[in-house]
Amino acid sequence: MRERKFLLAAALALAVAAVPVVAYAAQPAAEQPAAEHPATAATPTDQLVLGGGGGQVVNGQRTTVRENPFVIAGMRAGGGGPQGQSCTASVVGKRKIITAAHCMIDATGAKHYLYGDDDLNTTGDESFRTKVVSFKAHPSYSGTGGWQTGYDVAVVTTEDDLPVPEGQWAKVAGSGDSALTQPGKNGTAIGYGRTSANGGSGVLYKTTMPVNDASGCQVFNTRVNPDLMVCVGYDDGRTATCTGDSGGPFTVDGVIVGVVSWGSSGCDRYSIMARLTNAMGDWARSEIGGGTPPGDGKFTVAVTPSSGKADPGKYISATVATTAGDQPERLELSATGQPAGVSVKFQPAAVNSGESAKVTFDVAASTAKGSYPITVSAKGSTGSKTATYTLTVGDGGSTDGPRPTAAPSSATVARGGSVKAAVTVAGGTGASRLSATGLTFAPMFFPFSVTPGGTSQMSLFAPFQPGTYKIVITATDTAGKTGQTEFVLTVT
Template identity: 65%
Template sequence: MRTPRFAAALAVALAAVALPVTAGAAPTDGISIAATPTDQLRPGDAGAQIVNGERTTVREHPFVIAGMRVGGGGPQGQSCTASVVGKRKILTAAHCMVDATGAKSYIYGDDDLNTPGDETFRTAVASFKTHPGYTGSGGWRTGYDVAVVTTVDDLPVPESQWAKVAGSGDSALTQPGKSGLSLGYGKTSSGGGSGELRKTTLPVNDPNSCQVFDIRVNGDLMVCTGYNDGRTANCSGDSGGPFIVDGVVVGVSSWGSSGCDRYSIMARLTNAMGDWVRAEIGGTQPGGFGVALSPSSGKADPGKHVSTSVTTTAAEGGPEKLDLSASALPAGTTATFQPSSTITSGEVAKLTLQPSTTTPPGTYKITITAKGPSAAKTAEYTLTVGDGGTTNGPKPTATPNSATVPPGGYANATIAITGGTAPYRLTATGLPHPPMFTPQTVYPGRTSRMTVMGPYQRGTYTVTITATDTNGRTGTTTYTLTVR
């Protein structure tokens, strides 16, 4: 009987050639065709450029597990990669469960699936849930490509070794300039072998620099990682694998280019998607302390204040010290924790929110974060200031409000919004390729950067920018793009 071998994985790239996002810049390379990094990638889609990485082991990354399916293209039917996040819970990509046919199962404890018999455990899928925003087969193109799987059997991974999942309080972990570890059992090139657990380090990029595919990289729902020259990236079979920054899973391998030679796109977890994953896991995350607000909403006139209780519960492993903070505060609003912003899990703190006399009326979503040694968890408070901004809708403005570019060139503008009830969601019409907003959801006192791509047909185009507030009211402004 072979000794079980433990493994971790390479993330091999599905990237594309970066197009400059400055006005007047022309693309230097073509647009890549986007594809999911599953076993359905065809070798004929691109040349066999090796995507670098290195062998690793399950012993080094004990939460990594291989996703299998009947008819899967990898060794023993390997199709995707995943992470153990609970006693019977696995985190993977939604398209691994919806887009690929065939009965699904998981193999644990094998560093190389090309040698059957090395695994320590195999279990079938009892059920799974995809994010409510995932639109079904092909939904990875628009985002929400994440799923939580429940297995038939208990997984042989101790709680202390389960993967930690990011949430909306961890947005700093996916800021451009950070870098993370990608793991997977996928191919080492678009036409190469697969089944070995590998790892690679990928930088986090500004999504504006990653608009090199035939579909848009949505920075609100996706993390653009890797490089534009194919030096290392995710490939077929790496789908669903973790992207880890500072010990936390901040993304799930989702898609890239059909040639595995450009940027690797991850489903973002440092937002409400991660909060959804945590809820589906059921509070079984490592360092499973809890945080809640009572009440979770309130109203204060400008210059007045309102209070709520921040209630925490200790994990089974015992109490730990927590640092409390509040973010996404409306302009001029202060947040005070009593008796202190540092408490021990199991204790209660009083939070007082006080808008200033100049804070605009509106309804605001405030994020309360409790950060401990094991994890950071969040709760949301809805603050209504004054009349909630019920009389006027949002008013967006674009600065500058026009630009001139060559065919296929790029230009940027800053979008600011006043009035209405924050936060606001931005959309636009008037171009063959819709503009990209970073971020697409704008919170009080903040702005968004709009990036537009000039059509290849010369002429003057009027872009209508629409801001929609939380009450469904809309406001518009226009932006003129001249292609010469």
């Protein structure tokens, strides 16, 4: 791994320039050198076709997800970074992520998020993957290429709960935080982007850059609009964001005041952030829910009893009990983690803190046997609380362990080509985690784990060396039992 790598903080627009964008903190206007030619502006996305742009390293320091638990990697099918990494983003809610609008609109291909890995060049280190269910770009974002005029922010909803505790969600600035982006403030950019226009990527880095007066940052062929953008960094290439940092956070005093939007195509000038210390931040907060990340809440919630058993085609009920905190509030009840074929119904669906509700788990005849932890949530004005109910279907699962199958079970593809197959898991206890061996770059699974009877899509890239490769797919259930199947890949 490289010893130096610059943070990618500005989301680059699609293929506008031949080199990734980098932004540098501006010097005082009187000291800034005049540019003979305006710098070509571009968004730092992986779709840029790299040319002979700046060879300077955009200096930064290695960092980790443990130090920045809200940082998450944005991936897409066909993405140019390791494992398809395309952008960087921040976790701001149970299933909410904030990133750049151009990461969702300008960059094509199916998208998902990967969490927990400091170096994407080595596979299998991540702790979590989840698909994108939906996203909302700012309503004033003008579509492909809209980063040039501003409003480059989006809020993403994921398919699964994100493995980040509420207390570690990133805080998002709003119109009341304008002091955080006054010129002279210092902030931190974090991202998985390139270390230079032509450097490596996929390793998490951070760098510190100052906030500048936008009037001193007009060195691009695109105008820096101070109402919608924040100019950070330097005009001499000493440190900046670059390709792959798009959508990542720029934080001041622990608050995200901007997301990486664009910069110069050589990653050798200022970095431009989508401003959140204005109405854009207020909009993002409203989309996230509640305006600010929820707190720990003052109430409590419990499910009594905390476990139960039902045969396929039957149902079982329990009581959701809440206790009031220091203020009355309305609590909305919901459930996640139930297996395919199990529906959860609350009666009523919302209660006042201190009241109870009935919860019924209706098990379809087709539901696979197994033990399933189901998360019951209560959300109020002071935050959210959860309790776990363990539902056992039938006798709790097969003693034979999970049995994965791949369809098709083989494929022939040209060197470097991509292949997809459906992997279905039968039997086992609870959800089975999927993995594979046999290739230098391990296949990816969407989702990463499936319940009995569930299906995951396996995606892989063929090696550049012709030959026949035997890929062994392993499913590991919650009881630790494993099952395997083979997929044969012929590379021509």
